[in-house]
Amino acid sequence: MDQPHLDALVAQVTKLSALERIRLVERVMATLEQEFASETHTPRRSLYGLWQDVDISAEEIDEARHEMWDRFPREDI
Structure with missing residues (x-):
């Protein structure tokens, strides 16, 4: 969706009452939850034994x- 449409x-949404905006957000969130739930997630590869x-x-x-801590703290900083 490009910027002018957004x-x-x-x-349009700002013209709604506060209660209507809350209901709109609830419906959008429900739709997003369904979309995320339907996506298949690839399992993470185990790093055990890496x-x-x-x-x-x-x-x-x-x-x-x-070697790392030999020159700490440095005076020139």
């Missing part, structure tokens, strides 16, 4: 941590 629709083939030792983690 603007015209909003102009890093199983990566061999990182505790020493390597400690070394990387030391």
Whole structure:
């Protein structure tokens, strides 16, 4: 829906009473719920075991941590 049609629709809706606007929103929300419920969602791929083939030792983690925090806090910032 392009902008001129949307603007015209909003102009019409603003002419409704507050109760009529609430009813309109309820009907639109019900329609949206049905549309979302009917869509098929692809299941998310499990990330379990993602890093199983990566061999990182505790020493390597400690070394990387030391390298990252070695120059913190910096005085030039």
